[in-house]
Amino acid sequence: MKTVTKKINTSAIIAVLVFSGLIATLTETILNVALSPLMEEMRVTPGTIQWIITAYMIVVAIFVPITAFLMQTFRTKQLFLSAMTILLVGNIAAVFSGTFELLLISRILQAAGTGIIIPLMMTTVLTVAPPEKRGAVMGLCGAALTLGPALGPTIAGIVLQSYSWHVLFVILIVLIVLSMISGAAFLVNVSNVTKPxxxxxxxxxxxxxxxxxxxxxxxxxxxxxxxxxxxxxxxxxxxxxxxxxxxxxxxEPMLNIRVFKYPVFTIGTVLVMLSMMAIFTMAVMLPMFLQGALGANPFVAAMTLLPATLISAAATPFAGKALDRFGPKVLLPVGFAVILVPLFILSRANVDTSIMTIIILFIIVDIGIALTMSPSQTTALTPLPKKEYPHGVAILNTLQQLSAAIGAALFIGIMSASQLKALTAQAPAPVANAAGFSDAVLVLSGFVLAGIVLSLCLAFFLKKRSLSKDTLTVDAEIFEK
The missing domain is CATH 1.10.287 (Helix Hairpins)
Structure with a gap:
């Protein structure tokens, strides 16, 4: 295969991929606040409609590890356009879905596209970014991965005030088409196609x-x-x-799990999982607390989470720059400490807690997530040989899905059990809801405390030089004509 050295527009490539990642993750939560009207419209039970969310998570988790193989089999632009086409078809099918079965199929297609796009984004960005800017650009990826799921319910809450849930997917279709046009114009092949x-x-x-x-x-x-x-x-x-x-x-393994022989990768992966568990769990439990204990409606609950979402997205790129400057030995323990303090205060929340207090504390939690999520990912991937990036990224993203599922099941289970105990003791429903939320957040605080300890242990395995000085080169020969 003939190859040439070619100057590429790195900024354009990063912008296209981050925008695409944002769209893909936005799709993940776009229906979360529409489950109740969907149940009525499609005449299904809560257990059935929940498959709209559960099936999405399962399919993403399935496709993420397979993507490590796909990135070594297909060219970057080819794989990107294929994934976005799958995502587009899924959204078109959703627009015309009139039954639960068809909507479920459309969600499966959307999840397949998302499962390919997320690791493709991270691997490609990590490959093309200059070493001294790696933390900052990975921060942009982190912003997309956190902003998308967080904005989904907010956008849906606004749209559903006046329009049908079908309109949500019309909006996504427009964004996907823009992304595909940009990708066709600016993306080049940066993967090492080995045809395993x-x-x-x-x-x-x-x-x-x-x-x-x-x-x-x-x-x-x-x-x-x-x-x-x-x-x-x-x-x-x-x-x-x-x-x-x-x-x-x-x-030639489909997913090279030998990367766990690198202690920095292993610890960094656990830190990513803890960060994901914290933000995903709080994004689920806080609306339940706001509505059940404080009496807020779904729109107010969504708006309460919005400031933290926006500030976190803005802070994530700066966290990447801070990683380049100070290194993970300083940034990660500080980040987990920033998460721990407001979580501990939230664990004492009750029916008299003001919404403004919730907004401020959740903003601080999200800032801490910005300081830990993307920097932990970058730190974990740093010791890997470049040929192992697709495998490392696939493992990280797969385990993020697992940690989100584990966190939601574990802490909502704790919240429900504690709430039932309070109701059995004749406590009013709002008080019982607050008690359940308080206990669940207290246990979550213990997990975050473990994150502080692990991030301190990470210092023993890191080289003395800063991450920004680690070698990460891009061979010009891999950019195909």
Whole structure:
């Protein structure tokens, strides 16, 4: 294959990919506040409509590890346009969905596109970014990954005041088309296409494994048949174990889990999971507290979360620059401490807590997330050889989905159990809701405290030089004509 050295527009590539990542993650939560009207319109139960969310998470978790293989098989632009086309088709199908079954199929297509776009964005940006700006540009990726899911319910709440939920997908279609036009104009191939052999058994094991595991975890706090849920979970777990063993035995694994031999990657991955667990759980529990304990309506609840979302998105790129300047040994412990303090205060919230107090505390929590999420990702990927970036990114994004599912199931379960205990003691419903929220946030604070300890331990494994001085080069020969 003939290759040439070619000057590329790095800024344009990063802008296109970050914008696309924002659209993909926005799709993830765009229907969260529309579940109640969807139940009435499609005449389904809460347990059924929840599959609109659960199925999306499962499919994303399935496609993220497969993307590591896809990035070594297809050119960057080719894979990008294919993923965005899948996302586009999913949104078009959603616009015309009149039944639950068709809407579910459209969500599965959207999730498949998202599962490819997210790791493709991170891997490509990490590859083309200059070493001294790596933290800052990864911060932009982090902003997209946090801003998209957080903005979804807010945008939906505004649109649904006057329009049908179908309009949400019309808006996304316009954004996707703009992204595809920009990608066609500016993207170039930056992947090292090695055409690895496809291992069908690995794909089957990962699909059943990640799908079953996510389904089991996300269904813990539900009302389904626990024997069936436990069986699916155990099958998923066994398939994951077999998947990992097979990857270790293959010369060209679909997902190279040997990257866990790097202590910095392993600890950084756990820190990413803790950050994701904190922000995803709070984004779910806070609206429940605002509506159940403080009596706010869904629109007010969405607006209460918006300031923190916007400030976090603005702070994430600055956190990347701070990582370049101060390094993870300083930034990560400080970031987790910033999360811990407001969470501990929120763990004492009650029916008399003002909405303004919630807004301020959640802003501080989100600033802490900005200081930890993307910097932890960048730190984790730093020790990996460049050829392992797709695998490292795929693992990080897959485990983010797992941590979100685990966090939601665990802490909402704690919240529900504590709330039931208070109701049994004859406490009023708002007081019981506040008690459940308080207990769940207190336990979450313990997880964040573990993040502080781990980030301090990370210092023992990091090299003395700062991240900004680590070598990360891009071979000009990989940019194909």
């Amino acid at each position: 052999k496809m291992d069908i058994l690995s794909i089957v094991l990962s699909t059943i494994g990640f799908g079953g595991f996510i389904y089991g975890i996300s269904s813990i706090s539900g009302t389904g048949d626990m024997k069936v849920i436990a069986t699916i979970f155990i099958i998923g777990l066994l398939c994951l174990i077999l998947f990992c063993r097979r990857q270790l035995s293959l010369k």
